[in-house]
Amino acid sequence: MTIKLSRATLSEIAATATVPAYDQKTLSPGILHFGVGNFHRAHQAVYLDDLFNEGLDHDWGIVGAGVLPSDQAMRDKLAAQDFLTTVVEQDNNRTAARVTAPMIDILPVGDAGAIIAALSDPKIRIVSMTITEGGYFIDAEGHFNPAHPAIQADAATPDQPKTVFGLIIAGLKARRDKGVAPFTVMSCDNIPGNGHVTENTVCGLARLSDPAFAEWIHENVSFPNSMVDRITPATGTREIDILAQDFGVEDNWPVFCEEFKQWVMEDRFPAGRPLLERAGVQFVPDVAPYELMKIRILNGGHAAIAYPAALLDIHFVHEALEHPLIRAFLAKLEREEIIPIVPPVPDTDLNAYFELIERRFLNPKIGDTIPRLAQDGSNRQPKFILPSTADRLARGEDIVGLSLVSALWCRYFAGTSDSGKAIVFNDASAEKLQAAALQARQDPMAFLAFDEIFGAVSGSQHFRTRFAHALETLWTEGTARTLQLYLDDRLAG
Structure with a gap:
């Protein structure tokens, strides 16, 4: 017999699970969070x-908000x-x-009035977000894209915003008009310089309709950078049934x-913040x-194994790491092409960090899936893989493995695994990527034509040559044989 969760x-429920040591009803709002998904609730x-649970900071309760139908x-x-x-x-x-x-x-989903009213409440001192890497309206180079239709729509009707950023601007404007100090805007997404990116998008959107207010935001609102980490798969019937x-x-x-989690953050919260260091958050100057x-080694590692695993009909991440070719491919790629261009990190051994990641990927209990890692590649590749490719090219170093990752992504978008199984x-x-991937079987450059994804990397003749050779090998030899050729240092041709 199961017990339905409620206060x-x-x-x-305390007989089988740990329950809060505090009364939820005693909390008051302090944080408004956009994007109440699994990662936010696990992190x-x-x-x-x-x-x-320590009896601290009960005036920092979370109020959720969302703008998407899925919310x-x-x-x-x-x-x-x-x-x-x-x-x-x-x-x-x-x-x-x-x-x-x-x-x-x-809050009521997409209700601009209710959300702006909450944003203007003096009790709200932090606005945080987990809206995925694709939610920031940036191009392949990480720059704000003012031409995006959603941005153009909010710029045309700033008093009726539909995007998270338009709502934040309206909330900040309402606070300024009421004489209330601005809140801190805290991104918790996996984007390099996520605070800077968030500020650029907020100010960039504001500038389209009110340049003076955009300057006010730049001068008065804090956007701390942060690094967040915890592997959190999607919830399905499997998870619901296991819990029951x-x-x-x-x-x-x-x-x-x-079990592992990590949060590293800059301490820039002029409106105040909870004592998160008491809960294990690491505050650092940079x-x-x-x-x-994390983005290059962990997220890049996820992106690297997703597509060979999918092409080999592997469903779970731990099963991918148990496959000898995929595990060896990841280790070689990380140790030879990714880790050597990651700058030093205070008090951190990068090779030991990768070994920790291998152990985390191998955890069979998580049930993390290859389809989750493979999703949204058009936003993830430019953030997790292609920057490493660009850095190595700038140094004049080879990119055999990183080019293979891009070729695997292209081969995946042809729509069938090596066994002929359809890929969802x-x-x-997806539609334009699949069309390009199918065309790339005869003309590999067709897949590199997306400037919003590949950016300047596609202009490198060395990358184009390596990509074309890897893609041809995948089609003629198959995924497993191509991985073996890479491991044997015979893929470069």
């Missing part, structure tokens, strides 16, 4: 839950269980469930994640080295 059933919300399902499911979440942390040697309660509400069977808890949308390490895409640009 009223916490005392019963930022857990740090706050730890802090609240409505999350709101409905969480509202039905008093905005509580069961987080299941899984390591190779242990599995533990905990109920977290730092979220006190989710192993812990007897019925949760509409539980979160499963690894996040960039940690951020680059999850990418906003």
Whole structure:
């Protein structure tokens, strides 16, 4: 028999899962968060839950907000269980469930009036976001794209914003008009210089309709950079059933994640912040080295194994790392092409960091999937793989492995695995990518024509040659044989 998650059933759930040591009803809002997804609930919300469990900072409760249709399902499911979440942390040697309660509400999805009113509330001192790498309206070079239709629409009607950034601008304007100090804007997405990128998008959008206010934002609003890390797969019936069977808890949308978590952040919060260092957050003067390490080695590693695994019909990430060719491919790529161009990180051995990542990828309990890693490649490749390619090209160094990663992505978008199994895409640009990938079988350069993805890298003759050779080898020899040729140092031709 299962117990349905709610405030009223916490005392019963305490028999099998850890429950909050604080009363959720005593929390008051301090943070408005855009993008209430699995990662937020497994990461930022857990740090706050730890802090609240110590009896600290109960004026920093989370109010959720969303602008996408998918946000409505999350709101409905969480509202039905008093905005509580069961987080299941899984390591190779242990599995533990905990109920977290730092979220006190989710605003009506897409309701600009309600969201702007909350943003203008003096109690809200931090606005945070996990809106995915593709949600920032930036091009392949990381620059704000003012021509995006959603940006143009918000610029034309700034009083009726539809995007997260338009809402933030309207909220800041309402605060200024009321004489309320601005909130801090805190990105928790995997983007190099995520604070700088967020500021550029906010100010860039504001500049299109009110240049003077854009300058005011630049001078008065803080956008700290941060690095966040915790492997958090998507929730499906598998996770819901495991929670019910192993812990007897019925949760509409539980979160499963690894035990490891990390949050490194700049301490720039003029409106105040919770004592997150008490919960394990590392505050540093410069996040960039940690951020680059994680994006290039971990996120780049995920992007590297996603497509060979998909082409070999592998579903789970740990199964991909158990495949000898994929594991060896990742290790060679990281140690020979990625790690050597990652700048030093304070008190960190980069090779030891990669060994930790290998162990995390091998965790069978997480149930992280290759389809999750493979999704949204049009946004992830320019952020996690191609910057390493560009850096090596700038140094005059070879890019056999990194070119192979790009070729594997192209081969994946042809739509079938090596066995002929159909591939289901999850990418906003899937239609045009598949058309280009099919054309690239005869003309490899067709896939490199997307400047918004490949940027200046596609102009390198060396990259074009390596990419074309790797793609041809994948088509003629298959994925497994191509990986072996790379491992034997025979792929370069």
